[in-house]
Structure formats: C-alpha cells, structure tokens
Amino acid sequence: MHFQDLDIPNLPRERRGSDYLDVATRADGTMWRLPFLTVTGAKKGATLLVTGAVHGDEYEGVESITQLFSQIEPQALQGNLLMLPICNMPAYEVAHRNSPIDALNLARVFPGKQDGTITQRIAYWITEKLLKHADFFIDLHSAGIAYDIPTLIGYIHSDDDLGQRSRAAAEAFAAPILWGHPLPIPSGRSISAATDLNVPSLYTEAPGGGYAHPDDIACFVDGVINVMKHLSMLEGMLQTRPMTHHLLGDGNLDTVISAPTAGYFRAQVNLLDEVKGGDCLGTIQDSFGQVVTEIKADRDGVVIMLRRLHRVHVGDGLVHLTNYLNNTS
Ligand SMILES: [Zn+2]
Numbered sequence: 001m002h003f004q005d006l007d008i009p010n011l012p013r014e015r016r017g018s019d020y021l022d023v024a025t026r027a028d029g030t031m032w033r034l035p036f037l038t039v040t041g042a043k044k045g046a047t048l049l050v051t052g053a054v055h056g057d058e059y060e061g062v063e064s065i066t067q068l069f070s071q072i073e074p075q076a077l078q079g080n081l082l083m084l085p086i087c088n089m090p091a092y093e094v095a096h097r098n099s100p101i102d103a104l105n106l107a108r109v110f111p112g113k114q115d116g117t118i119t120q121r122i123a124y125w126i127t128e129k130l131l132k133h134a135d136f137f138i139d140l141h142s143a144g145i146a147y148d149i150p151t152l153i154g155y156i157h158s159d160d161d162l163g164q165r166s167r168a169a170a171e172a173f174a175a176p177i178l179w180g181h182p183l184p185i186p187s188g189r190s191i192s193a194a195t196d197l198n199v200p201s202l203y204t205e206a207p208g209g210g211y212a213h214p215d216d217i218a219c220f221v222d223g224v225i226n227v228m229k230h231l232s233m234l235e236g237m238l239q240t241r242p243m244t245h246h247l248l249g250d251g252n253l254d255t256v257i258s259a260p261t262a263g264y265f266r267a268q269v270n271l272l273d274e275v276k277g278g279d280c281l282g283t284i285q286d287s288f289g290q291v292v293t294e295i296k297a298d299r300d301g302v303v304i305m306l307r308r309l310h311r312v313h314v315g316d317g318l319v320h321l322t323n324y325l326n327n328t329s
Contacts, residue, residue, distance in 0.1 A: 003125035006036075008082065008133040014042040014074045021129075024121050032090065032118055037069045037083040045079025046231045049134040050224055051126070052084065054106050054141060054190060056091025056098070059212040060204070061140030064220040071221070072234075079233045082130055090118055095210070097144050107141075110193035127193050136169065136231055137194045137201040140220055142208030146309040147253075147317070149205040150271050151216050152177035153223065154251060156185065156195065165200040172230035173202060173223035174241045179304070180325060181251040202227070209308060245272065245302070249322030253305060256317035259284060261293050265312045267319070273303045281319045284312060297321060 002022040011017070017040070020033040050068070052061020065085040072081055086092045088106045090099040098105045104119035111131075112123025131137060143149040155170035156163045157180030170178050185192040194201040204223070206216040222239040229236055259265065263284040269275060275297045284293040301321030312318065 003129050006129045008047070008080070008129065011038060011040050011080060013040050015040055016069065016074060018069075021125070023125060024118055034084055034089055034122070035086055037065065037085065039069065039072045039074055039077055039081040041074055041077030041079055041233070043078040045077070045233050046135040047080040047082065047133055048224075048228060048231065048233060049130050049137045050081070050083045050140065051087050051138075051190065052140045053086040053092050054088055054139060055144050056088045056094065056096050057144040057210060058142045058208055059210070060142045060206050060208065060216050060220055062086055063212050063217050064140055064224065067217065067221050068224055071225075072228075076235070077233060079135075079231075081228070081233070082134070084126065084130070087122060087126065088119070095145070097146065107190060108188035110188055110190050111196070123193075126190070127197075131190075131194055131197055131199060134194070134199050136165075136227065137191070137199050138224060138227065139190045139201065139203040141203055142206035142212070142216070143305070143308070144208050145210045146307065148207050148209065148271060148306045148308040149304065150177055151175055151206045151219055152179050152204065152247075154179045154181060154203045154205065156183065156191070156201065157181055157248060158183045162195065162198060162200050166202060169200065169227050169230055170202055172226045172238055174226055174238065174243075175204065175219055175223055176241060176243060177245045177247065178243060178325075179205075179247045179249070179251060179322065181249065186250070186252045186254070246325040247302060247304065247322050248325045249304070251322070253317060253320055256305065256320040257281065257295060257298060259293075259295075259312040259314055259316045259318055262313050263287075263292055264310050265295075265307050265318060266310070267306050269303050269306070269319070271303055271306055274301075275303060275321065276300050295319065
C-alpha cells in the first residue's frame, strides 16, 4: 500500500496488522517502503505512535517495536498502537546514521516535503498520515555507532499542557534518567513536528554502538507499555525502575563541543561525570601519537554525550554537557 492510501481512522478493529508502506520509487523500479505494524483494540482509546531507526544505525527501536507487536494483545487494548520499526530504510540498509541517497538526516527534515528527496518524503508521510492522527508519540533513538549516551527518556519541559503531559508520561516510562528540554525544540526533529501539531511526545536514548543491549530493549518495551497504561490503553500496574538522574538542557546534539582539528580522539571523562568549565574532557592526537588539541569544558555541567568513534574530522561532535534539573539533586 502507498502511504497516501493509509486510513488510520478506519483501521480494522481488534487485530494485529503488518504491511509495507510505499514512499517513492527506487532506481531499480521497486519502491522504498517502510514496515508498518498496528495493534488495534476492540474498544476506543488513545492512538500511540512509536517509531524506530529514524537514524539507520540505531537498533533499539527496531527490536523493541517487534517485541511490542507480539506482546500487545488486541483484546486487552483500548485504542490504537501504530509502529514504524525502521523509519529511515535507506540509512538502515547501509547501517549509517543518515541516508546514503540524499545525505540527509531524517531527524532534521521534519515535517518533510511531499515532492522532496527520499528523506524529506519519509518525514512528510510520517507527519501527514501518522503524527496527525496520534494522541501521543514516542521516538525510540539511541546513540548509534559514533556516539555514546546513557539510557534515558527525553521529554518536553514546559509548564503548558503539552509539557505537563510529556513529563507525566516520561515519569511513567520509568527510564533511569529523565532529561527535560525547554521549548522551543530545535526544528526538523520528529518531536518538534509533533509539538507543532500539539501532540505530546517522548524520545529515548541509549548507548547503542551498533548493538542493542537487552537491558535497553527491556527498558524501552516496559517503558512503552507503562506509557500505554498511563494513557489508559492497557490495564495494570506500571513496571517501575529507580531514577538515578533528572537532567535539564536543550538536548541539541548539533551544538556540542566539537573537534577543532582532525585526528584520534580519546575521552578523559565518562558519561554522567560532573565537570567544571576548563576541565580537560579529552585529547586529539595526530597519527604519530602527539597530542595536538586538548578538549576543554566550556562550562560546568554533566557529561550526557561522548564521541565513541575515535577517528574525528573537524567539526565532529565530541562531548555534550547538560545540567541537573535542580542543582541540588
Ligand atoms: Zn537517533
């Protein structure tokens, strides 16, 4: 089925459905298409959209979504669970963050363009045919191959209704770390498109590295089910997990401490370390082992993202610092 023919309000009730949604033609005459999984309940209720592999080198969402598809019983569900396990199929095919076809980052082109390139079209159809019908949205990310981020749930930190609903769902999700982001969310993201449509949202991060850790899959599966219980889509008690950190920051991984020179990066801090402005965070060496640059903290903060891939080009992101929600906790 082509994406444009998808009719969410009239999905057949009380069943599991799986199909491919066509986006656009490929050079060989076949279609770029995205796998689409649905579980519809017998009774009416909220519509939850869950997406994975918006970046093609992040596997946690792929595995969590297929587990959710087999675990959620239509008879026990109120409302609709809509899931795209692999949003960025061109990037997924080659295990890259961005698309090899148009070099675009799917998480920077939302809400997309109907007549755009393949990445822009994927964003367009997800926005038009799925996000616009969703009552809540969860985008399952991880750090991918090049970066390292602790397992966390990201939410919109705002006093308005959208922010309150995002935060309450983040607390229900029960990841070890909560990371709030004040509005406005930087543009082009799936959650900025959701925010523009007044759809409350969450997103995840996890260490990634090209391998989906079973603990992270369990956290994400339990987390989505917890949110479904929170939204009255399922009955039952929430699976709680202890929260270790509650952080607050812009979450914009495009504005990180980046490499001023190319070379071999060696971090000298760990994730969640607290650092002071001026502290050495790592070094870049040349091919002879000489340190050519020391990477210094530009302010006080908590290390929330570290470069994992040692080889760096100029401008590559190395470290992102954020803050505690209250500087006391
Ligand atoms: Zn991602």
